[in-house]
Amino acid sequence: AQAVDRVEWAYQLGSYLVDLPLFEGFWLKVALNLAHRPYPESRWGTVLHSHGSMSLAENLLNQSRKNHREELLALVAGLLTHLALDRALHPTIEGAVHSHLRPDEAPAQLHEALENYHALIWHREHLGNNGLGTKVLREAIAFGPDPDQPQMDAWLVTALRQALEDVYGLDPGARAVRRWTDGLWNYRNVLSRFFAKVSIASSERLPTQ
Numbered sequence: 367a368q369a370v371d372r373v374e375w376a377y378q379l380g381s382y383l384v385d386l387p388l389f390e391g392f393w394l395k396v397a398l399n400l401a402h403r404p405y406p407e408s409r410w411g412t413v414l415h416s417h418g419s420m421s422l423a424e425n426l427l428n429q430s431r432k433n434h435r436e437e438l439l440a441l442v443a444g445l446l447t448h449l450a451l452d453r454a455l456h457p458t459i460e461g462a463v464h465s466h467l468r469p470d471e472a473p474a475q476l477h478e479a480l481e482n483y484h485a486l487i488w489h490r491e492h493l494g495n496n497g498l499g500t501k502v503l504r505e506a507i508a509f510g511p512d513p514d515q516p517q518m519d520a521w522l523v524t525a526l527r528q529a530l531e532d533v534y535g536l537d538p539g540a541r542a543v544r545r546w547t548d549g550l551w552n553y554r555n556v557l558s559r560f561f562a563k564v565s566i567a568s569s570e571r572l573p574t575q
Contacts (some may be wrong), residue, residue, distance in 0.1 A: 377444040380440065504555075
């Protein structure tokens with residue numbers, strides 16, 4: 367808790383750490399989504415969400431004993447928050463995907479839309495707005511102590527790559543990590559602008575089904 371208070375950006379980053387690979391090819395996914403076309407699933411995203419995530423947290427926790435203790439402790443706290451929410455919500459979400467999937471959707475896309483709708487509801491109930499087109503996302507998504515820092519520091523990229531190699535037996539490489547973070551940075555910037563309010567429509571249809 368002390369680490370989270372001191373380096374909140376690391377906690378926030380940890381809360382979406384396993385989602386990073388899902389943002390690779392962000393602009394392509396935006397185009398395919400607007401065209402109601404399924405987009406390719408992320409191999410790393412699937413692996414991180416399927417198995418080994420607790421081992422990933424354990425590896426990062428062990429690394430915190432050597433260097434960057436507070437940052438990695440906060441990162442792990444955020445990661446565990448994400449995993450806890452996934453375990454609580456995913457059975458219900460996957461049940462809804464099974465019931466409502468359309469022929470022009472991929473399961474991952476409807477899963478994402480359902481999670482986005484949950485996010486809309488949370489923002490409305492707790493913040494009084496949708497969060498889209500506001501500064502909420504700009505403040506919530508960060509890669510370092512400087513909120514306008516568009517990439518993770520080299521030490522953190524190294525720690526993440528080492529953890530992935532130790533847990534899964536494969537290092538994605540610095541370029542892949544860069545593509546992941548580039549995609550999330552574009553997502554952050556797009557959804558912080560007024561245009562993002564248009565994207566609510568795809569999620570608003572869900573309660574009527």
